[in-house]
Amino acid sequence: MDIESEVVDGITFDYLFHYPGNYNIRKLDNSIYAGINLVGTLHDNVFGGRLKSDGTYRIVDFTVIEAPFENSGNQIMCDLSSMGKVFNNLQSTLLQAKGVLKGLRFTNSTIPIDIFEGCTVLNSIEGFFANEYITNNGQEYIFP
Numbered sequence: 001m002d003i004e005s006e007v008v009d010g011i012t013f014d015y016l017f018h019y020p021g022n023y024n025i026r027k028l029d030n031s032i033y034a035g036i037n038l039v040g041t042l043h044d045n046v047f048g049g050r051l052k053s054d055g056t057y058r059i060v061d062f063t064v065i066e067a068p069f070e071n072s073g074n075q076i077m078c079d080l081s082s083m084g085k086v087f088n089n090l091q092s093t094l095l096q097a098k099g100v101l102k103g104l105r106f107t108n109s110t111i112p113i114d115i116f117e118g119c120t121v122l123n124s125i126e127g128f129f130a131n132e133y134i135t136n137n138g139q140e141y142i143f144p
Helices: none
Strands: 005-008 011-014 018-020 040-042 057-059 064-066 076-079 096-098 104-108
Touching: none
Parallel strands: 040 076, 064 096, 076 104
Antiparallel strands: 005 011, 018 057
16 A cells, blocks of 8 residues: 655645544554555654644544554655654654654664654653664764
């Protein structure tokens, strides 16, 4: 299944986790795309980092994101350096981001300094970078 996206004013929007109306789902885990081969590229708005607000689709206010791409075929490309503020729309609700990068293939493995910026209630990033070949271009990364 191709990742559906749209370019508006130079910003690419992915619609993997955008839903019409309000949903009371709070946990996103690895069962959502299990057995479905996702093909394409992720962008920084996949979890609402940048949200096109047309009133029709909105991002769910997840409190836990746990390895959502782990069982999706390992064909999703991701430029990690462009994923700063990926959790921007979840800053006040996201408690745990576990293994979020599992199952992605990186075209650039530099960790953006602002990847967790503003996530004031985030208390666990267990396995966030686990088993991923992330070099950070040889630079030391210090979590803010």
